[in-house]
Amino acid sequence: MIAAEPQYRDWMVAALAGDAHAYRRLLAALTGHLRAYYARRVGTATAEDLVQETLIAIHSRRATYDPGLPLTAWVYGIARYKLIDEFRRERRRASVSLEDAGELFAADESEALAARRDVEKLLHRLPEAKRNLVRAVKLDGASIAEVAAQTGLSETAVKVGVHRAVKSLGEELGADRAD
Amino acid sequence: MLRRLGVGLVLGMAATLLVVLFRFKLRHDLAAAVLGAAFWIKFAYGFAIAGLGLWMVERQSRAGADSRAPGWLLAVPIALLAMVAAMQLSAPQADWRALMMGHTARVCSMLIVLLSLPIFAGVFWAMRSLAPTRLTLAGACAGLLSGAASATLYGLHCPEVAAPFILVWYSLGILLATGLGAIVGRWALRW
Numbered sequence: 444m445i446a447a448e449p450q451y452r453d454w455m456v457a458a459l460a461g462d463a464h465a466y467r468r469l470l471a472a473l474t475g476h477l478r479a480y481y482a483r484r485v486g487t488a489t490a491e492d493l494v495q496e497t498l499i500a501i502h503s504r505r506a507t508y509d510p511g512l513p514l515t516a517w518v519y520g521i522a523r524y525k526l527i528d529e530f531r532r533e534r535r536r537a538s539v540s541l542e543d544a545g546e547l548f549a550a551d552e553s554e555a556l557a558a559r560r561d562v563e564k565l566l567h568r569l570p571e572a573k574r575n576l577v578r579a580v581k582l583d584g585a586s587i588a589e590v591a592a593q594t595g596l597s598e599t600a601v602k603v604g605v606h607r608a609v610k611s612l613g614e615e616l617g618a619d620r621a622d
Numbered sequence: 623m624l625r626r627l628g629v630g631l632v633l634g635m636a637a638t639l640l641v642v643l644f645r646f647k648l649r650h651d652l653a654a655a656v657l658g659a660a661f662w663i664k665f666a667y668g669f670a671i672a673g674l675g676l677w678m679v680e681r682q683s684r685a686g687a688d689s690r691a692p693g694w695l696l697a698v699p700i701a702l703l704a705m706v707a708a709m710q711l712s713a714p715q716a717d718w719r720a721l722m723m724g725h726t727a728r729v730c731s732m733l734i735v736l737l738s739l740p741i742f743a744g745v746f747w748a749m750r751s752l753a754p755t756r757l758t759l760a761g762a763c764a765g766l767l768s769g770a771a772s773a774t775l776y777g778l779h780c781p782e783v784a785a786p787f788i789l790v791w792y793s794l795g796i797l798l799a800t801g802l803g804a805i806v807g808r809w810a811l812r813w
Contacts, residue, residue, distance in 0.1 A: 500753070500813075504751075504752065504753040504813075506623045507623055507684045507685060507752050507753040512684070512686075517684065517686045518685075519686055520687070520755045521755070524685065544686070
């Protein structure tokens with residue numbers, strides 16, 4: 444059972460009901476997994492093409508997802524199908540084994556974990572309030588309006604706060620590099 | 623999603639029905655036939671297999687589907703028809719040759735396959751905008767559906783009434799259509 448399954452499934456169900464925001468977050472999350480999955484199997488340029496193709500396929504065939512079944516299995520089915528297509532195009536005789544969906548959704552984790560660690564280290568240079576703003580808007584993909592509602596700040600205050608925080612991080616990093 | 627499949631199926635069956643009506647003609651004793659059990663046994667056989675075929679096609683059109691409509695359910699209509707056939711064959715003075723071969727044994731299966739082609743077209747058309755990921759299997763299921771739907775409509779023309787005949791020749795026609803779907807599906811269903 445893939446850890447992210449309930450979250451992704453919820454996003455998909457919301458997206459199918461018209462929630463554009465949930466849809467965006469889902470596609471963003473899936474992009475990461477797809478990129479890692481393909482990058483380990485084909486060249487980088489081809490991998491990027493495949494990621495785009497798969498996202499388009501996911502979008503155009505989203506009506507074929509049955510909410511009673513696992514979303515990850517559905518996504519994996521499409522990803523594997525596109526990969527086989529690519530191999531057929533390249534006339535590679537490689538066989539794509541029937542790994543389960545864990546192959547697609549685990550691949551991202553080691554890279555994502557390392558990246559997340561670095562980002563957290565960076566964020567800890569900010570005061571707590573600013574840190575949470577940046578995390579919500581830039582990492583979790585929440586909209587300005589959502590964050591404003593949650594924190595009680597005005598939308599302008601959120602925008603300005605995030606902008607300033609990111610700017611100050613950039614300056615710190617620049618200063619670090621100069622040392 | 624089911625709607626697209628339904629549209630394709632209905633359009634295909636409409637085309638087949640037109641061919642049956644105008645090229646092959648309804649059986650002249652249709653009015654009498656619908657009063658008899660044999661007509662409805664034929665109809666039910668085709669209808670049941672077509673229903674299972676549609677269910678399987680619907681499952682196969684969803685990416686990553688494990689085939690959740692178990693194929694073994696097909697054994698049910700086959701077994702039931704086989705029981706009726708056995709009864710007929712074991713009747714005293716049953717003419718086995720007549721029961722098995724009827725008048726149209728040589729053409730029956732081929733006609734069922736032929737008449738399934740418009741239905742194939744409709745079902746494939748629908749499936750190409752869906753997401754089958756195991757194309758041979760999906761094609762086979764489409765073939766099963768098309769063959770069985772064709773057999774159901776063919777019953778409007780076909781004069782045969784013996785259950786053994788139906789069991790052998792109708793099943794063969796459906797089986798051939800299934801195989802055709804599997805072979806053609808590999809490239810026809812690509813998306």
